[in-house]
Amino acid sequence: MTSCARVVDCLDAYHDGELAGLMRRRVERHLEHCSSCRREIAAASALGELLRESADAVMSPDLWSQIEPRLAPVDAASGVAPARSAPAVSWDRLRGLVRPLPWLVRPVAAAAAVALIVLVYWTGVGPEEAAGEGVVRWLDSYGNPVMLLEQPDATIIWLVDPVLDDVSMGGGFRRGVI
């Protein structure tokens, strides 16, 4: 039986259907006898399914009502929410989680990139081209959320009120509350 060390680097390609011929048969034969590698293939399939589901998911209209109670309370005097301490996760620990499943790196990196794009758009922070047609060339909103509404006859920069405005990341801007 082929050892795990010889096929582990090919599991990613096998899972993505990129292996052919002799190499594919070698991995298939190995998987028939190796439960450990079968579990890793199953885990990769499950993750792929999860990512596809989350990409297709429709944001609930009451998303904001679910998020709002989890936000830190704002100090009435200062108007500032208390800072939250970051969870203590070391890079070594993360690397240890990733190493046994090398083919996870690509989908996780893709998911992280999508999350970053959403975050930049949501916070309005970042020296980026931010709106369609290149109308907005640069935008910084000091950490406050901003929505850019590109209308045929106007460009609207809406300084979002996180408490009052009806905004969801999935559905975009719905209604500014005056």
Added chain:
Amino acid sequence: MVSSSRVPAVAVLALAGLLSAAPSAAQEGRQIRVHLIVVHASQTPGPIDPDAKQLHEQLQRDFRYRSLRVMQHNRLRMPMREERRVELPTGRALRVRPIALDPQGILMSLEMQDRLDTRVMLRPRKPVVIGGERYQDGKLFIAIESDD
């Protein structure tokens, strides 16, 4: 001393330099004219200010309000790269500065203290509207439109 064989090359370079600097110099001397209005939108029932009729048509698709009142009219004239400051009713100031002329319009820098710092392309007949600044029982909209 410049040798005679190099004279044409130097002349070409100098001419190219002058030609490339010319549009920039022309931009520097250009006066930019911008019309800026500040309106107050509110849920308190009231009229739509006739002076804000056009803005109302642009806003009513995305915002619900029951009254719209023009609070300020500003016609700004400013040379390229020179800043104008508009005091808003909230006490904040909006700083407006034309940065560059482009075939598509005027690249403008817009800054509102602790709230917004952006560069937008102001296109002919297409205003840029900044909204959301809370004031009294409603919100302010600041519409900036090229007057050229």
